[in-house]
Amino acid sequence: MSAAKPSNGGILRTVQVLLAERSYPIQLGTDILTEVGPEVARCAPSGRAVVVTVPPVGRRYAPTVLRSLRGAGLRVHRLEVPDGDASKNLRQLKGLYDALLDCGADRGTAVVALGGGVVGDLAGYAAASFLRGLPFVQIPTTVLAMVDASIGGKVAVNLPQGKNLVGAFHQPEFVWIDIATLRSLPPRQRSAGFAEMVKVAAIWDLELFERLERDAEGLLELDPALLLPALERACAIKAEVVSRDERESDLRMLLNFGHTLGHAVEKLSRYRGVLHGEAVSMGMVAAARRSEALELSPRGTADRLAALLVRLKLPIELPDFPRKAYLEALRVDKKKRASHIRYVVLKGIGRAETLPLEPGEIAPRAARRSRRPRRA
Amino acid sequence: MSAAKPSNGGILRTVQVLLAERSYPIQLGTDILTEVGPEVARCAPSGRAVVVTVPPVGRRYAPTVLRSLRGAGLRVHRLEVPDGDASKNLRQLKGLYDALLDCGADRGTAVVALGGGVVGDLAGYAAASFLRGLPFVQIPTTVLAMVDASIGGKVAVNLPQGKNLVGAFHQPEFVWIDIATLRSLPPRQRSAGFAEMVKVAAIWDLELFERLERDAEGLLELDPALLLPALERACAIKAEVVSRDERESDLRMLLNFGHTLGHAVEKLSRYRGVLHGEAVSMGMVAAARRSEALELSPRGTADRLAALLVRLKLPIELPDFPRKAYLEALRVDKKKRASHIRYVVLKGIGRAETLPLEPGEIAPRAARRSRRPRRA
Numbered sequence: 165m166s167a168a169k170p171s172n173g174g175i176l177r178t179v180q181v182l183l184a185e186r187s188y189p190i191q192l193g194t195d196i197l198t199e200v201g202p203e204v205a206r207c208a209p210s211g212r213a214v215v216v217t218v219p220p221v222g223r224r225y226a227p228t229v230l231r232s233l234r235g236a237g238l239r240v241h242r243l244e245v246p247d248g249d250a251s252k253n254l255r256q257l258k259g260l261y262d263a264l265l266d267c268g269a270d271r272g273t274a275v276v277a278l279g280g281g282v283v284g285d286l287a288g289y290a291a292a293s294f295l296r297g298l299p300f301v302q303i304p305t306t307v308l309a310m311v312d313a314s315i316g317g318k319v320a321v322n323l324p325q326g327k328n329l330v331g332a333f334h335q336p337e338f339v340w341i342d343i344a345t346l347r348s349l350p351p352r353q354r355s356a357g358f359a360e361m362v363k364v365a366a367i368w369d370l371e372l373f374e375r376l377e378r379d380a381e382g383l384l385e386l387d388p389a390l391l392l393p394a395l396e397r398a399c400a401i402k403a404e405v406v407s408r409d410e411r412e413s414d415l416r417m418l419l420n421f422g423h424t425l426g427h428a429v430e431k432l433s434r435y436r437g438v439l440h441g442e443a444v445s446m447g448m449v450a451a452a453r454r455s456e457a458l459e460l461s462p463r464g465t466a467d468r469l470a471a472l473l474v475r476l477k478l479p480i481e482l483p484d485f486p487r488k489a490y491l492e493a494l495r496v497d498k499k500k501r502a503s504h505i506r507y508v509v510l511k512g513i514g515r516a517e518t519l520p521l522e523p524g525e526i527a528p529r530a531a532r533r534s535r536r537p538r539r540a
Numbered sequence: 541m542s543a544a545k546p547s548n549g550g551i552l553r554t555v556q557v558l559l560a561e562r563s564y565p566i567q568l569g570t571d572i573l574t575e576v577g578p579e580v581a582r583c584a585p586s587g588r589a590v591v592v593t594v595p596p597v598g599r600r601y602a603p604t605v606l607r608s609l610r611g612a613g614l615r616v617h618r619l620e621v622p623d624g625d626a627s628k629n630l631r632q633l634k635g636l637y638d639a640l641l642d643c644g645a646d647r648g649t650a651v652v653a654l655g656g657g658v659v660g661d662l663a664g665y666a667a668a669s670f671l672r673g674l675p676f677v678q679i680p681t682t683v684l685a686m687v688d689a690s691i692g693g694k695v696a697v698n699l700p701q702g703k704n705l706v707g708a709f710h711q712p713e714f715v716w717i718d719i720a721t722l723r724s725l726p727p728r729q730r731s732a733g734f735a736e737m738v739k740v741a742a743i744w745d746l747e748l749f750e751r752l753e754r755d756a757e758g759l760l761e762l763d764p765a766l767l768l769p770a771l772e773r774a775c776a777i778k779a780e781v782v783s784r785d786e787r788e789s790d791l792r793m794l795l796n797f798g799h800t801l802g803h804a805v806e807k808l809s810r811y812r813g814v815l816h817g818e819a820v821s822m823g824m825v826a827a828a829r830r831s832e833a834l835e836l837s838p839r840g841t842a843d844r845l846a847a848l849l850v851r852l853k854l855p856i857e858l859p860d861f862p863r864k865a866y867l868e869a870l871r872v873d874k875k876k877r878a879s880h881i882r883y884v885v886l887k888g889i890g891r892a893e894t895l896p897l898e899p900g901e902i903a904p905r906a907a908r909r910s911r912r913p914r915r916a
Contacts, residue, residue, distance in 0.1 A: 184561075261699055261705065262701075265699070265701050293706050294705065294706060295705060295707075296696065296707045296709060297709075318672065320672065323638075323641070329641070330669050331672045332708060333672060333673075
């Protein structure tokens with residue numbers, strides 16, 4: 165890894181998420197885990213904090229976080245949940261409730277999620293529902309969670325029948341992003357995280373897209389001088405979308421770009437072998453190609469998007485499941501109302517809209533897909 | 541029963557609950573179940589409604605409600621959950637999620653709770669959390685649920701460790717109160733419901749209290765000419781408190797009057813043999829006596845309250861559990877922060893405030909309690 169280590173830690177950037185009900189800051193920096201304690205203390209009137217994490221992340225970073233919390237005068241508890249999307253279930257949730265009761269957690273106890281999207285979603289939903297809501301802090305340690313999962317207040321668990329079927333909107337008190345935590349992330353997960361960054365650029369911000377095109381390799385190497393401003397801009401875009409449309413309606417729907425087919429791919433793969441960001445990458449390219457076929461976006465848009473994703477070491481071709489399987493997976497998409505799906509299409513790089521399409525207009529046709537000429 | 545049957549059904553009264561986020565109406569009337577369909581249809585964009593009820597209520601009233609919903613063009617599903625507070629648990633909740641999935645419920649499907657507080661809480665929490673929130677309608681069929689449970693958006697399930705430990709704030713689209721449904725309520729449950737009506741009068745409204753004193757026997761007999769205006773006023777008070785203080789803080793805390801010891805009694809009785817309203821009745825009298833002992837309210841306040849509750853056929857003396865048991869039960873009260881409990885005390889009939897007290901200052905002393913002279 166060639167990224168220069170910054171000479172000193174500190175909060176370098178702040179993005180404010182403005183909501184009708186309550187606003188909160190996203191703090192971004194390098195080596196700032198040591199400084200999170202006083203911030204958590206401020207939102208834990210009972211002087212108690214429960215840190216929820218997963219084993220690999222907890223082993224590396226929980227000691228630093230716990231030390232910082234204790235240094236701020238908090239009584240702290242550390243809970244671990246198994247890693248992986250499969251642990252975002254009702255049984256683990258029940259286990260968290262029991263553990264919160266054992267800790268003596270009350271409404272003034274802060275729940276701190278330290279880890280990726282899974283721990284953020286699971287701990288966040290426990291925080292949302294236990295005693296009708298505890299203060300919640302996010303310390304995301306994956307690119308994906310930094311850009312996506314920690315902004316917008318969406319927390320959830322899965323049911324056997326599907327992902328994120330039970331959940332809430334529960335805004336964190338603040339989000340604490342330390343990009344130094346990314347150094348331990350395996351390369352494939354790093355790449356997957358950048359898919360969400362490409363997504364927000366593709367639907368909203370040509371300038372960020374151009375920045376990603378310029379810096380792709382440096383970003384993959386986590387160069388702080390490149391990564392911090394890119395992350396800040398990506399967070400600011402997502403924050404802007406969420407601020408303008410707190411409840412999931414028209415505007416926020418755009419954040420589903422690439423997710424309709426992405427979810428189908430994850431589902432058909434039984435959530436094994438494909439990472440969320442990889443599935444979204446494939447889904448975005450498919451949606452961009454559909455946008456071009458419908459003459460909604462200029463020719464070349466899909467190939468430009470695909471080229472960037474390839475440089476970020478992301479897969480762009482949908483797996484070869486039977487068309488019937490795709491149709492079936494799309495029909496149970498929970499965002500669907502009646503028979504149409506509000507599909508997110510590109511109007512060009514940096515601009516998107518939704519279009520009501522039938523599952524049959526979205527599901528890939530295997531033959532056509534593999535014969536399609538590539539220009540990039 | 542001597543109450544005159546009203547000559548015609550219809551919506552006689554409306555109370556508006558004004559919230560920052562979204563306001564909703566409480567409609568009160570006699571024999572108005574037949575008219576609920578079009579109202580539900582308005583808040584079910586997918587044209588689908590799921591009615592959740594308990595067997596005895598469902599047998600009597602679900603056919604009327606389902607007919608009205610079908611008449612309004614809705615596809616309807618009827619789900620039943622077992623009656624009793626014990627069914628407000630995670631297992632039943634999971635069952636509701638499964639049933640909602642089986643029905644094909646999406647975000648435009650309305651969940652209609654038909655029954656008392658248990659079904660309102662359980663179905664309400666399912667509606668709050670399934671797909672992060674479905675439109676929710678309350679049709680309360682007990683006095684208790686009409687006055688209390690259906691206003692304020694608090695929905696929850698129990699954990700084995702305690703009541704209402706998992707929940708949300710999820711405001712209904714509207715509340716539909718048909719007092720004709722009370723005719724089938726056993727006398728003891730009727731009385732228990734009036735305890736919550738006395739509560740809101742005691743903390744907030746001398747005029748309503750005087751009305752209850754004037755009409756106690758007629759109310760117990762469900763005379764619509766007496767019951768409708770009393771219910772309307774009680775709902776309006778609770779709506780006012782909730783409107784002014786949507787999240788549970790200072791003002792809303794007053795609604796806990798009688799509930800601190802009431803919950804302890806329920807817990808020590810293992811939720812058997814004592815109805816919630818009965819426990820609240822005992823708790824209110826104990827709190828009123830404490831208020832007098834602390835010289836916060838005029839002498840005679842507690843006896844005046846006790847006299848009304850007795851006329852409404854409610855118990856007023858706390859059961860004779862050991863003081864140590866009361867202390868233990870009070871210490872796990874989830875509303876507690878640190879060692880103090882914010883105890884609701886009366887400043888007189890119609891006025892209340894909270895006072896931070898130690899459990900030891902709240903728990904009854906058996907000897908003193910039984911020797912206390914009564915003046916009413």
